[in-house]
Amino acid sequence: MPDNRKIVVVLKGYPRLSETFIAQELLGLEQAGFDLTLVALRRPTDKKRHPVHDEIRAPVHYLPEYLHEEPLRVFRSWLKARKLPGFKAAFSAFLADLRRDFTRNRFRRLGQAAVLAAEWPQGGAWLHAHFIHTPASVARYASLMTGTPWTCSAHAKDIWTSESWELASKLESTRWTVTCTHTGFDHLRKLAGGKDNVHLSYHGLDLTRFAPFEGARPPHDGSNAAETVTILSVGRAVEKKGYDVLLRALALLPGSLHWRFEHIGSGPEIATLKALASELGIEARIAWRGALDQKDVLDAYRRSDIFALACRITADGDRDGLPNVLVEASSQRLVCVSTAISGVPELLRDGENGLLVPPDNPQELAYALERLIIAPGLRARLADATEERVRTHFDNKVSIRQLTALFEQEWRQT
Known part of the structure; x- marks a missing residue:
């Protein structure tokens, strides 16, 4: 069992509907006996929250999102932080970063770090950052x-949109870093310069929340207007999710097929996607359900026939790691079709337990969707296989044990 030393966890925002994997990890660490204090750079913007957020006992401390919004707090913190023995080293690191990236963001992260240092949670003995971009800069x-040691969890966008020099400097200063896909692991290991402090740890699911689906899905094949095939996707409406590609693929499906599409999630591109659906003439077949909590999302998995996610790599390098929604859908015996990028092939194997297509290819995606729509037997075979893979390889108890061991090993050495 870990001792009672407190871990201060730096997060970009909390709570967030789109980051259930983080919430599950926080709860798992608490259940393993760790004392946590959460520090968020942003206040919540989602109107709903998942049940797991209500189970986490850790207090949440919010830093000023923008320094000018709380000038007195920042000024007082700055005066106090300047007296700390390590302030000179922190300011030197900031100047070195600033010379390579002269942005307002750099000043903001230094100011937030000063507030954190000045308002340090009582008993805080360790720092852990979720995401290796801005939260890791503050940490x-x-x-x-x-003078507090720190560690980091790196995920997807934070890895692939960060400059290599910055990742390397953070990897050099962390005691260890974990990441959730083999592609991210390989990339970070190369940047670590021979330092053996990067670890692969899949997030997995809290399978007690995603119990096996015991129902039977009807063998609809798209041939009957009264028995439409439901295609589901869950994710933020942002470029890397490829929802424009998915809509174009849906529009390419044969007119004789009867299907409907449901999207769960919010995001800046919702209005644009609705306009595209109208332009493509498929808006009547689509339900835009907005952001939902985990209970409603679970119900949607169980009511659907196919799960689709057209992940892509954007021009600035942003991409998903292994989208948690694919693991969730798979746990409910829901067949998935997605793209062969990042960590997706680490879960789905084309033709074995799902279908994979190239990114940014509506024609190939349409063909894969058509195959699944017309073949309920294929859907069932692939779905059975992917559920088996999730329940044997993606249990989050494994990742919690890995993190527990890493923390315990470090604490024995300090």
Whole structure:
């Protein structure tokens, strides 16, 4: 069992509907006996929250999202932080970063780190950042100011949209970093410069929340207007999710097939996607359900016939790692079709337990969807196989044990 030393966890925002994997991990660490304090760079914007958020006992401390919004708090923190023994080292690191990236964001992260250091949670003995971009910048500066060791969880966008020099400097200063896909692991290991402090740890699911679906899906094949095939997708409406590609693929399906599409999630591109659906003439077959909590999402998995996610790599390098929604859908014996990028092939194997297509290819995606719509037997075979893979390889108890061992090993050495 871990001792009672407190871990201060730096998050970009909390709570967030789109980051259930983080919430599940936080709860798992608490259940393993760790004492946590959460520090968020942003206040919540979602109107709903998942049940798991209500089960997490850790207090949440919000830093000023923008320094000018709380000038007195920032000024007082700055005066206090300047007296810390490690402030000079933190400021030197900030200047080195600033010379390579002169942006307002750099000043904001230093200011947030000063507030964190000045308002340090009582008993805080360790820093852990979720995401290796901005939260890790705050954690790194605060670590230097306070002399507190820090570690990091790296995920997807934070890895692939960060400059290599910045990732390398953070990997050099962390005691260890974990990441959730083999592609991210290989990339970070190369940047670590021979330092053996990067670990692969799949998030997995809390399978007690995603119990096996015991119902029977009807063998609809798209031939009957009264028995439409439901295609579901869950995700934020952002470029990397490829929803424009998915809509174009749906529009390419044969007119004789009867299907409907449901989207769960919010995001900045919703209005654009609705306009595209209208332009493509498929808006009557689509239900835009907005952001929902985990209970409603679970119900949608169980009511659907196919899950689709057209992940892509954007021009700036942004991409998913292994989208948690694919693991969730698979746990409910729901067949998935997605793209062969990042960590997706680490879950789905084309033709064995799902279908994979190239990214940004509506024609191939339409063909895969058609195959699944007209063949309920194929859907069932692939879905059975992917559920088996999730329940044997993606249980989050494994990742919690890995993190527990990493923390315990470090604490024995300090």
